[in-house]
Amino acid sequence: METIFEKIIRREVPAHIVYENDVVIAFLDIEPTNIGHTLVVPKKKSENMLTIDSREWVEVMEVVRFLAPRIMRAVQAQGVNIMANCGEAAGQVVPHTHVHIVPRFTGDGFKHWPGKQHPEEEMRTIAETIRGEVLQEGV
Ligand code: AMP
Numbered sequence: 130m131e132t133i134f135e136k137i138i139r140r141e142v143p144a145h146i147v148y149e150n151d152v153v154i155a156f157l158d159i160e161p162t163n164i165g166h167t168l169v170v171p172k173k174k175s176e177n178m179l180t181i182d183s184r185e186w187v188e189v190m191e192v193v194r195f196l197a198p199r200i201m202r203a204v205q206a207q208g209v210n211i212m213a214n215c216g217e218a219a220g221q222v223v224p225h226t227h228v229h230i231v232p233r234f235t236g237d238g239f240k241h242w243p244g245k246q247h248p249e250e251e252m253r254t255i256a257e258t259i260r261g262e263v264l265q266e267g268v
Contacts, residue, residue, distance in 0.1 A: 134170050134225040147200075152185065153192045158229065162239070165204035165232040169193050175226045177215040186226075193228050206232035 136142040137156060144156035147167060158166040171189050175181035181189070197209050210231040214221040233239070 130224065132223050132225040134168075134223055134227065135174065138170070138172050148192065148196055150192070152188045155192065155196055162229075162231045163204075163206070163234065163237060165200045165206065165230075167196060167200055167230045169196065169228040169230065171226050176224050177221060177226050178213045178228075179215050181226045189226070189228060193230060197230050200230055201232055204232045207235045208233035 133142060137144045137146075138154055144159075146154060146156045148155040152173075153169060153171055155167050155169045158168050169189055169192050171181065171185055173185065175185070178186055178189075193211060197211065200206070201209055210229070210233060212229045212231065213227070214229075
């Protein structure tokens with residue numbers, strides 16, 4: 130299924146493009162969390178960072194690392210959140226791999242997800258289950 134990002138890549142839909150190379154395009158998010166909020170998008174279609182070709186993912190992340198400090202300087206941010214939502218349950222709305230670079234300003238008021246402590250037995254069991262999955266699947 131085609132997404133809005135392919136249309137931006139083909140210049141059929143306008144966007145504020147801030148960087149582009151053969152593999153990746155980066156443009157401002159249309160509804161920025163903070164000014165300068167940028168999406169880094171591989172030009173070749175893949176669903177998310179879990180399924181993209183791993184070498185291509187490395188190229189995406191090289192661009193993220195190149196752009197993040199430059200975006201911070203441009204908007205005079207003190208920090209940055211770098212996020213990849215994977216799957217609808219995790220808030221992924223556009224099913225084309227992308228990375229959010231969200232500039233952060235001291236005192237901008239955004240909170241991270243709250244954590245809560247779980248019983249030791251549950252933690253032990255889930256760690257054991259995950260180790261089992263790791264052994265089965267390999268990397
Ligand atoms: P996600 O929830 O991780 O899938 O993020 C998708 C992001 O794409 C959202 O933050 C949207 O605001 C952004 N978005 C959707 N349409 C456009 C568009 N035409 N131009 C720029 N950003 C867009």
